[in-house]
Amino acid sequence: MRNKLFTLPKKILGTALAAVLLPLLAPTTGAAAQAAADVCRSGYFCIYEHSGFVGRYWAFPSNVHVGYVGDFMNDRMTSFKNYTTVYACLYETANYGHKMSPHGLGAIPPGYWTSNVNPFSNDKLSSIRFTSTYDCD
Structure with a gap:
């Protein structure tokens, strides 16, 4: 004989499981997205899909050097953080x-970040090269 206390109907179990898992799978927005943006660590150049460091990031x-940022982020950068000690x-x-100049910069200096690149650079990034000097040529 089964113990009825531990036998839940499948519908209730499925609903409970969905209530727990769906928030984990949903896109991050608002304050949670802003907290996720802080994952950029020292030594990394981080790009974000949307302004304000939200959406997809890498x-x-x-x-x-990054000859191709990959299909996941190609032509999707709207904000970035340079937490490296070199120029990007x-x-x-x-x-x-075809070198980009977000905010008129030839190279992105160490420690520089922007929450919204200029319209000429928005959603256009495909490759990144790092250098110890300001010169990208």
Whole structure:
């Protein structure tokens, strides 16, 4: 004989499971999204899909050039943080073609960040190169 206390109807069990799991799978918005944006750690150049450091994000270590940011973030950057000790050079095409100048900068200096790039740079990033000088050429 089964103990009825531990036998839940499938509908109740499914509803309870969905109530627990769905918030974990939902896109992050508002204050939770802002907290997620703080995942950018020292030594990384982080790009975000939307202004205000929200939406998709990806962190790139400064010790490796990025010839292609990948399908996940290609042409999706609207805000960024440079938490590295080097300059970041941003390019519109893969393999460092067509240099970008968000906010008129030739290279993104160490410690610099912006919550909203200029319209000419929005959703155009495809590759990143790191350098110890301001010169991206």
